[in-house]
Amino acid sequence: MRYWSLIFALAAVFSVGAFAYAPFSADWWLPNPAGEPYHSVSTFGREIDALFLIILVLTGAVFIGTQAALVWAQFRYADRIGEDGLPVRPAQYFHGSQRLEVIWTVIPAGILVFLALYQMDTWAKIKFRSASPRTPVLAEVTGRQFQWAMKYPGPDGRLGTPDDLFTVNDLHLVKDQTALIHLKSADVIHSFFLPQMRIKQDAVPGMAIPVWFDCDRAGRFELACAELCGWGHYKMRGDVVVHETEAEFQAWQAAKLAEQGRSQIAGADEPEGDDR
Amino acid sequence: MSAGPNATEPNPHDHIPAAASNFLTRYVFSTDHKVIGVQFLFSSLFFFAVGGLMAMVIRWQLAWPWKPVPILSQWLWSSPGLGGQMPPEFYNKLFTMHATIMIFFVIIPLLTGAFGNFLIPLMIGARDMAFPKLNMFSYWIMWPGFVLITLSFFVEGGAAEAGWTSYPPLATAARSTPGSLNGQTYWLLALLCAGISSLTGSINYITTIVMLRSPGMKMFRMPMTVWALFITALLQAFALPVLTSALLMQTLDRLAGTNFFTPVGGAVANAPAAVGGGAPLLWQHLFWFYSHPAVYIMILPGMGIASDVISTFSRKPLFGYKPMVIAMGAIAGLGFIVWGHHMFQSGMNPALGATFMLSTMMIALPSAIKVFNWIGTMWGGRIQYTSAMLNAMAFVSMFIIGGLSGIFMAATPVDIHIHDTYFIVGHIHYVLFGGSTFAVFAGIYYWFPKLFGRMMSERLGLIHFFLTFLFFNGTFFFMHIVGWHGHMRRIADPTVYEFLRTPGVVGMNQFMTICAFGLGASQLIFAWNFFYSLVAGPVAGPNPWKANSLEWATASPPPYYNFETLPRVYHPPYEFSVPGGEDDFLPQTTPLPDNITLDPVMA
Amino acid sequence: MIVRRCIRLGLGLSILLTTAAGCSDADLTGPIVYEEQPAMSREVEGKAHLAGKPRIQEKARKTLARLYGPSPKEIHVPEGAPLSKDEQGRLGVLLANHVQTAQGPEKLPHAGGYGLYRRHCLHCHGVSGAGDGPTAPFLFPLPRDFRRGLFKFTSTPNGARPERDDLRRTIRDGLHGTSMPAFEALLTKKEIEQVVDYVTFLSLRGETELALIEEGFIADDEDEDALEDDIVDELVQSVFGKWEDAADTVVDPPVPRTPPSPESVARGRELFLGRTKEKLECAGCHGAKGLGDGPSFVDVDVFNRVVFGGDPSKMPERVAKLDEKARELWKQKLDEWGNPLRPANLSRAVYKGGRRPIDLYWRIAKGITGAQMPAHYPGIDHAQIWDLVNFVLALPYQPELLDDAPAPAAAEGVAADAPAVRR
Structure with a gap:
């Protein structure tokens, strides 16, 4: 009978094992660029990852402790019937322990309050409007069924003028510069999710929500929709391209603007962009 | 079955009512709480199978996107022109209806409807509920809900597909997605029915528990299951009116042209713009003000059941009975001020998020206390590995995982990354399957003899538990890992994203799906065991588990009036292995030996 | 006994599923057939x-x-x-x-x-x-x-x-x-x-x-x-x-776009309002304010009632309920495929076929295949088309361009979605 405890032990070992293996596989760990599975590309990402690890270690320790106690109790105190058909050992008769109750109330409470307070600063830095950077807006991003419409201010640096650049599912920013976007929705609720940069913010119709982030690696990343928005929800994938330099970004923008202003076919209609 | 004149009747108000006269009033439109409980049990188990099948189809699509599901696809949704492929909106319908059915038509009716109805009067020593007719109403009002939710699949556009959370404007704008055309209205009305059922039920439970306890049954002598159901009923009574009004508001938005949840000029999919003036976030606040307590509505009765089962099969008093009750009260109280943690990324003021983080962290505390107490209960006992006990222990073991993973979401910065990913799907399944459903299994194995007067097969029960436990972990554990890898929930095709079509993620998705099928197949053993034992199980005596609480003091199954004379209660139901006693249990109707005094703080 | 049977069942099931997983994308499709006309x-x-x-x-x-x-x-x-x-x-x-x-x-x-x-x-x-x-x-x-x-x-x-x-x-x-x-x-x-x-x-x-x-x-x-x-x-x-x-x-505009000067936009406006000798009827469909609500098209409210006023399958019944005049107009204003059609709302800066000047040139010069938008070349010359393009591109940013134009009564109906761009 007591061997039933092993199945519980197995579940615990499996859980711990899976979590312990996860960091050693890029596919199992937090989403990071392919070449550097342990490098989080954004400032907020690194802070979030650190907090995540703290919680992971703390909960892991609590998990191992409670599961060990549970499995031990199951194994040690399993009923055994002797030769005479009577239990080998009687059950103890007690109703609890005030001291234990106090201990296992106060210690977890302390840990939990610490965790909550320790997170506040990062949370404020990422989301509080008062913390938003004083930089010009990179783009206005509007979710609509089922794509992300991007509007860049263009050369005059102002949104809502005829030189705005319009793209779809194509967000461009510059390495190491904080990108500030205004997030809107044209129809239902969407959610702007940059897995590699650990950014997520719902886009709510009727609201313009500022979102800011940075990235310290040039390259191509992914933008996803994380809030159910209808039959094409899974289709709302966008490309995020991080340029090495401001000049590269400007060149891209100029090329895109030229294409947006095209009035004759002359010259091959060949938009830039690599072949994935 | 006549009660006969009761000569020793001490209480002039206690009389045994006449038995139901015909088949219809005895078994169908019955006011007997036990029959109503069994009715809830059967209808919920039926919907459990339906919801489970949906889950497997969902898993199939996630593992092998767009591949036709064997057998089902041909007659459920596919036309020859589709080649058995599932349309994406059908996938959305599936996960919406899976969650809706499992939450509102399976777990809540099973725990509060089936166990609540059957157990409360028996465990507190009452003849029936305080309002038997209201009780009957609370079951039969479920039926319009059952009918509407089933019908919704056959209306134009099909069943609702805005998720079980039904966020507007997706849910309110008729053209936003096919399921919002008509199905959403059916969904809203079905939920209204389920809500009214829960509300009338909870009024009944509260009144019954407050007014109809048998002589000597003080509040702190009630079994944990009754305490849990009592606190659950309080939660429902206070939270449900909010959901009911929110559902009505959304219904009005859809049908009467009001604009509670529509922003100014809101237009979706080229449909004419609404006048607007409402706020989409208002729905989220109202919905979660109910639905967060609803999570506790779904777990508290499970905690109660697990406490009773663990104490009985450890042959040992419950560790810290009163702290356990207080912890449940704390969960219920705190449960009302944590709803905002579902909305950290919703556009709600982030300063509010910070306060909700603190309250959410604190609600982990009473849950932790309960876990420690359960382990304390087993510690030093004589653990008997029955099917019921194993399921109750699985409840504790899996609830630890579900509880700990909740801390990640409570931490707002970490939640930014894992919000709306599979991490949260894993979390809720560890709480609702690993927690509530194992508790339901424990409860069924434990009270089956009392329900039907026959024993279930222990052998099949153990096999069922073994397979369910293994496949359960295989199905849901990797959700945490794909979740923190960024796998969004509710997407029909993860392979659209580069970071989700790597071999590791695809492999985990396929592994989870295979385990899900194993999990589903294992339930066939349970179904066989349940129905076979119903007709051919060995006959159970009144008290097969040698337990203390009052329901074991009467026959199995109990007569319609429950008790010949109302029993007198002398102590809490957890006095097992009392030193000096002949048996290792001491029913509540037997006084404690003189040499024993109970700890006033703990017991 | 039962254990063994279950294990075998589980094994069989997982083998079945893994082989299914091994097949390539297109192979697993069920019977799929073309639908006939x-x-x-x-x-x-x-x-x-x-x-x-x-x-x-x-x-x-x-x-x-x-x-x-x-x-x-x-x-x-x-x-x-x-x-x-x-x-x-x-x-x-x-x-x-x-x-x-x-x-x-x-x-x-x-x-x-x-x-x-x-x-x-x-x-x-x-x-x-x-x-x-x-x-x-x-x-x-x-x-x-x-x-x-x-x-x-x-x-x-x-x-x-x-x-x-x-x-x-x-x-x-x-x-x-x-x-x-x-x-x-x-x-x-x-x-x-x-x-x-x-x-x-x-x-x-x-x-x-x-x-x-x-x-x-x-x-x-x-x-x-x-x-x-x-x-x-x-x-x-x-x-x-x-x-x-x-x-x-393929139509390639022979002259490049006229720079979008205020004069060019003003000329485009006159063309749009039909005040030139070519007497274009743009406002007849697109409306005097460019909101897509012109009098020669189905009334916006009627259109919304028919298209969005209930189940899509019941649309013919809603059409049948229209009075004779409206029904006749409805039938005339369908596209080649027999589907309902709506003139573009030019105030929203939403251009279905693309927002490049060349895209708008194509729409105006050669019309829209299958829709009611007719070809305007050679009715007007290339320079005039570019004036119109400039006007259409400027309109969302300068709604005042059409402020003094006579507003039809129906214009209120769609005004609500106009702020989409102007926020």
């Missing part, structure tokens, strides 16, 4: 049909299967079809993930148009490209029916077949303001080429089907020679010819 077997009012001609029906079906393959899983490509070739000169290699060779099927290193179409397009555009997938009825505008070879947003003259680049652009950038998503972030360039080929293939097949029906309609069911090979050949070649001609007819 209703006119193939039923009487269709006012159109050619083959009702009551079982032999000709049979011949048409066989011919279609011989030319294009019997099912989407077995694709045949007729000689000379206007589709991509690979380096070896093999036609239609982009359509599937394998080609038939003398040695049997040869695997190709791509998913193929069929596989991609099935995954990304089928649920709206349907198996035959009829625009009748399961999601389609709930969308407005409805997805395109490819089977007539007509596409709205092209660079070719009104009514002509599209150029390959037009289809490519539509798939890549989507059609803003409709339910057609942009696939640039979902498909690679090569994959987009495969989808373009498959869409073309479905169009060719659909056009051939229609041509066979029309040919059969005038033939006698008893006639042994009806739809014989050389007639079919001729039909197919004529279908292909139209596609091959498209590339040569």
Whole structure:
């Protein structure tokens, strides 16, 4: 009978094992660029990852402790019937322990309050409007069924003028510069999710929500929709391209603007962009 | 079955009512709480199978996107022109209806409807509920809900597909997605029915528990299951009116042209713009003000059941009975001020998020206390590995995982990354399957003899538990890992994203799906065991588990009036292995030996 | 005993599932068949049909299967079809993930148009490209029916077949303001080429089907020679010819865009309001304020009531309830495919066919194939078209341009979605 405890032990070992293996596989760990599975590309990402690890270690320790106690109790105190058909050992008769109750109330409470307070600063830095950077807006991003419409201010640096650049599912920013976007929705609720940069913010119709982030690696990343928005929800994938330099970004923008202003076919209609 | 004149009747108000006269009033439109409980049990188990099948189809699509599901696809949704492929909106319908059915038509009716109805009067020593007719109403009002939710699949556009959370404007704008055309209205009305059922039920439970306890049954002598159901009923009574009004508001938005949840000029999919003036976030606040307590509505009765089962099969008093009750009260109280943690990324003021983080962290505390107490209960006992006990222990073991993973979401910065990913799907399944459903299994194995007067097969029960436990972990554990890898929930095709079509993620998705099928197949053993034992199980005596609480003091199954004379209660139901006693249990109707005094703080 | 049986069951199940997982994308599709034009077997009012001609029906079906393959899983490509070739000169290699060779099927290193179409397009555009997938009825505008070879947003003259680049652009950038998503972030360039080929293939097949029906309609069911090979050949070649001609007819504005000066915009405004000697009637449909609510089109409220006022399947009944005048107008204002149509609201800066000046030039100069927008060249000259383009592009930023224009009573109806751009 007591061997039933092993199945519980197995579940615990499996859980711990899976979590312990996860960091050693890029596919199992937090989403990071392919070449550097342990490098989080954004400032907020690194802070979030650190907090995540703290919680992971703390909960892991609590998990191992409670599961060990549970499995031990199951194994040690399993009923055994002797030769005479009577239990080998009687059950103890007690109703609890005030001291234990106090201990296992106060210690977890302390840990939990610490965790909550320790997170506040990062949370404020990422989301509080008062913390938003004083930089010009990179783009206005509007979710609509089922794509992300991007509007860049263009050369005059102002949104809502005829030189705005319009793209779809194509967000461009510059390495190491904080990108500030205004997030809107044209129809239902969407959610702007940059897995590699650990950014997520719902886009709510009727609201313009500022979102800011940075990235310290040039390259191509992914933008996803994380809030159910209808039959094409899974289709709302966008490309995020991080340029090495401001000049590269400007060149891209100029090329895109030229294409947006095209009035004759002359010259091959060949938009830039690599072949994935 | 006549009660006969009761000569020793001490209480002039206690009389045994006449038995139901015909088949219809005895078994169908019955006011007997036990029959109503069994009715809830059967209808919920039926919907459990339906919801489970949906889950497997969902898993199939996630593992092998767009591949036709064997057998089902041909007659459920596919036309020859589709080649058995599932349309994406059908996938959305599936996960919406899976969650809706499992939450509102399976777990809540099973725990509060089936166990609540059957157990409360028996465990507190009452003849029936305080309002038997209201009780009957609370079951039969479920039926319009059952009918509407089933019908919704056959209306134009099909069943609702805005998720079980039904966020507007997706849910309110008729053209936003096919399921919002008509199905959403059916969904809203079905939920209204389920809500009214829960509300009338909870009024009944509260009144019954407050007014109809048998002589000597003080509040702190009630079994944990009754305490849990009592606190659950309080939660429902206070939270449900909010959901009911929110559902009505959304219904009005859809049908009467009001604009509670529509922003100014809101237009979706080229449909004419609404006048607007409402706020989409208002729905989220109202919905979660109910639905967060609803999570506790779904777990508290499970905690109660697990406490009773663990104490009985450890042959040992419950560790810290009163702290356990207080912890449940704390969960219920705190449960009302944590709803905002579902909305950290919703556009709600982030300063509010910070306060909700603190309250959410604190609600982990009473849950932790309960876990420690359960382990304390087993510690030093004589653990008997029955099917019921194993399921109750699985409840504790899996609830630890579900509880700990909740801390990640409570931490707002970490939640930014894992919000709306599979991490949260894993979390809720560890709480609702690993927690509530194992508790339901424990409860069924434990009270089956009392329900039907026959024993279930222990052998099949153990096999069922073994397979369910293994496949359960295989199905849901990797959700945490794909979740923190960024796998969004509710997407029909993860392979659209580069970071989700790597071999590791695809492999985990396929592994989870295979385990899900194993999990589903294992339930066939349970179904066989349940129905076979119903007709051919060995006959159970009144008290097969040698337990203390009052329901074991009467026959199995109990007569319609429950008790010949109302029993007198002398102590809490957890006095097992009392030193000096002949048996290792001491029913509540037997006084404690003189040499024993109970700890006033703990017991 | 029972344990062992269960373990065996579990093992069997997992083996079954893992083998299923091992198969490639296209292999596991269930039985999938093309849907026929209703006119193939039923009487269709006012159109050619083959009702009551079982032999000709049979011949048409066989011919279609011989030319294009019997099912989407077995694709045949007729000689000379206007589709991509690979380096070896093999036609239609982009359509599937394998080609038939003398040695049997040869695997190709791509998913193929069929596989991609099935995954990304089928649920709206349907198996035959009829625009009748399961999601389609709930969308407005409805997805395109490819089977007539007509596409709205092209660079070719009104009514002509599209150029390959037009289809490519539509798939890549989507059609803003409709339910057609942009696939640039979902498909690679090569994959987009495969989808373009498959869409073309479905169009060719659909056009051939229609041509066979029309040919059969005038033939006698008893006639042994009806739809014989050389007639079919001729039909197919004529279908292909139209596609091959498209590339040569692409409209390239001969003069570059006039700079968008206030003067040019003002000239465009006069043209729009019909105050020049050409007497354009833009405001008649697009409305005096450019809100898409002109008096010569179906009233906005009526339109919304009919299209959005209930289940899509009940739309004919809602049309039938209109009074006679409105019903007559309704019938006139349908597009080529018989679907309801709405003039563009020019104040929203949403341009379905693209926002480049050249896109707007095409829309104005040659109209929109299948829609009510007529070709304006040579009615007005190139410079005037550019003035109009400049005006249309300026309007969302300067709504005051039309402030003094006479406002029709119905203009209030759509005003609510105007702030979308001006926020």
